[in-house]
Amino acid sequence: xxxxxxxxxxxxxxxxxxxxxxxxxxxxxxSAASIYARMIERGARALKEERERRERIELYRAxxxxxxxxxxxxxxxxxxxxxxxx
Amino acid sequence: xxxxxGVVYSIAGASPRTFGAVVLTNDDWNENMREVGVxxxxxxxxxxxxxAVHFTARxxxxxxxGRLVAVHKEVLEAGLMDLPEGAMNSIEDALRDxxxxxxxxxEFPMAPESCYSKSDYPRWSEIYYAxxxxxDERKRYVVVSHNLWNSTSQGAIAVRTTSQQRRYGAEYPAxxxxxxxxxxxxxxQIPTRAFTLxxxxxxxxxxxxxxxxxxxxxxxxxxxxxQAALERRSGAVAHE
Numbered sequence: 001x002x003x004x005x006x007x008x009x010x011x012x013x014x015x016x017x018x019x020x021x022x023x024x025x026x027x028x029x030x031s032a033a034s035i036y037a038r039m040i041e042r043g044a045r046a047l048k049e050e051r052e053r054r055e056r057i058e059l060y061r062a063x064x065x066x067x068x069x070x071x072x073x074x075x076x077x078x079x080x081x082x083x084x085x086x
Numbered sequence: 087x088x089x090x091x092g093v094v095y096s097i098a099g100a101s102p103r104t105f106g107a108v109v110l111t112n113d114d115w116n117e118n119m120r121e122v123g124v125x126x127x128x129x130x131x132x133x134x135x136x137x138a139v140h141f142t143a144r145x146x147x148x149x150x151x152g153r154l155v156a157v158h159k160e161v162l163e164a165g166l167m168d169l170p171e172g173a174m175n176s177i178e179d180a181l182r183d184x185x186x187x188x189x190x191x192x193e194f195p196m197a198p199e200s201c202y203s204k205s206d207y208p209r210w211s212e213i214y215y216a217x218x219x220x221x222d223e224r225k226r227y228v229v230v231s232h233n234l235w236n237s238t239s240q241g242a243i244a245v246r247t248t249s250q251q252r253r254y255g256a257e258y259p260a261x262x263x264x265x266x267x268x269x270x271x272x273x274x275q276i277p278t279r280a281f282t283l284x285x286x287x288x289x290x291x292x293x294x295x296x297x298x299x300x301x302x303x304x305x306x307x308x309x310x311x312x313q314a315a316l317e318r319r320s321g322a323v324a325h326e
Contacts, residue, residue, distance in 0.1 A: 053114065056308070059255035060118040069269060071220045072246050073121045073156045076274045079217065080155045083277055084101045086126055 002037060009036070087162075089116040091311060092169050094127060094143075095162040105129050105147055107162070108169045108177065110154065112311040115257070115271055121156050123271060123310055125149050125177055135238045137180040141173040149173070151181040152235055154243055154310075156274040178315035184231050184243065186210075187312060188319045190303035195296055201233035206283050208242040209233055212293045214281045216244065226289050227281075230273060230302060241277045245270055245302055256308040259301035262291055268298075270305030 017035050021028055026035055063069065080086045089095070091113050094106045107124035109116060116122050128148045132138060139149040144167065169177075182188065186198035198210055208214055208229045215224040227244035229236060236242040246269045247261065254260040258267045282288070294302075307313055 055255065056257070057114055057118060059253055059258060060115060062253040063258060063269075064118055064120070066250070066252070068220070068248060068250065069246070069272060070120055070158070072217075072225050073158060073272055073274070075217045075220055075225070076276060077155065077157050077161070079277065079280060080157075080275070081099055081101075084103075085153050085155060085275060086097055086100045086104055086107065086157070086161075 087165075089122055089159055089162060090165075091116065092174055094166045094169055095124075096164050096166055097126075097157075098161045098163050100126075103128055103130050105145075106166050107155075107157070108149070108174070109162075110177075110181070110310045111271055112309060115309055116159075119271070121158055121272060122162070123154060123156050123273060124162075125151055125154055125181070135235070137184070139173065139176040139180060141170065141176065143167060143170050143173060147173075149177050151177050152184055152231065152239055152241070152243065153275045154181060154273055156272040175315070175318070178312055179318060181310070182312055182315040182319060184235055185303060185306060186232050187303050187307060187316055190300045191307060191316060195300035195303075197296055197299070198232035199234075201237055203233070203237040205237060207233070207237045207278055208244070208276075208281045208283065209236060211296075211299050213247065213289050213291060214244075214283065215287065215289060216276050216281045224282075227276060228268065228294055228299075228302065230299070230306065236278075240279075241275050242281070243273055244276050244281075245273045245306075257305045259298070259305050261294060261298040261301060268302045268305060270302055271309035273306055273310070 017032050021030055024035055091109050094108045096106045105127045107126045109122050109124050111123040131148050132150055189196040210229050210233050213226055213228045216227045226247045228247055229242045229244050231243035247266045249266050254267055257270045261268050
């Protein structure tokens with residue numbers, strides 16, 4: 001269930017939604033409210049995914065120079081070649 | 087060379103019956119790290135217990151998801167092709183089931199089904215030393231593949247654990263109450279003979295809790311991008 005919210009909409013977005021809804025994949029005549037609702041839903045998901053991705057990359061970079069990992073993988077990889085796994 | 091998930095690469099120094107390997111680790115990982123997770127593709131049917139995925143892409147190929155291997159990026163040579171979506175899905179689904187991800191990633195995690203075998207083999211959730219010493223220490227691995235596979239395939243998929251206190255997160259979950267981390271993205275197949283199975287030569291902490299195993303399973307889902315495979319399983323269960 002959706003709740004109504006009163007939020008400021010940037011002028012250029014408001015104009016674009018009113019004049020060119022097809023730019024957002026909506027046919028003419030669709031209410032601005034339903035376009036904003038979709039924008040908020042998609043935007044919320046995108047912001048969350050963006051934050052999660054940023055955190056994920058920070059985590060990877062914290063381990064990227066881990067020589068222990070590199071050496072351990074070298075050892076398992078060497079065995080995989082010897083055993084014909086690769 | 088940018089390494090991409092879902093692309094098949096030839097492998098420098100591979101055996102003549104190996105066609106190449108398909109990359110499974112996610113592209114953020116592939117871009118930032120020095121190692122990637124791959125599943126080898128063979129030109130002949132491997133003599134291993136199921137699951138082996140057979141498909142045709144230019145030629146008949148076999149993939150064995152239980153042979154997931156972590157490799158240095160340098161050994162990947164030319165990109166040979168994008169793996170067809172159907173084959174990729176089959177590999178992901180087989181790996182999902184080998185690692186018991188649906189049970190472990192559920193709201194109320196459960197261990198994989200038990201398996202009776204007289205033989206000695208590396209067991210799910212148990213920690214072992216494996217391989218030759220690296221520097222002056224032997225590496226510890228926790229077994230993450232289910233015991234039916236471990237007892238029949240002469241190997242097991244395992245994740246290295248480390249006492250390094252670097253940052254933790256999904257792909258490097260804090261385990262053992264926070265004193266160690268699991269390197270989920272480096273999940274790799276290790277032959278049974280490379281594990282030190284003797285109870286007298288095991289690490290002080292011999293197994294992980296179900297909670298830790300669930301954290302590792304979730305880490306592998308992230309690192310090897312298996313969310314869609316989990317969703318396919320949920321969808322299939324809902325239809326049953």
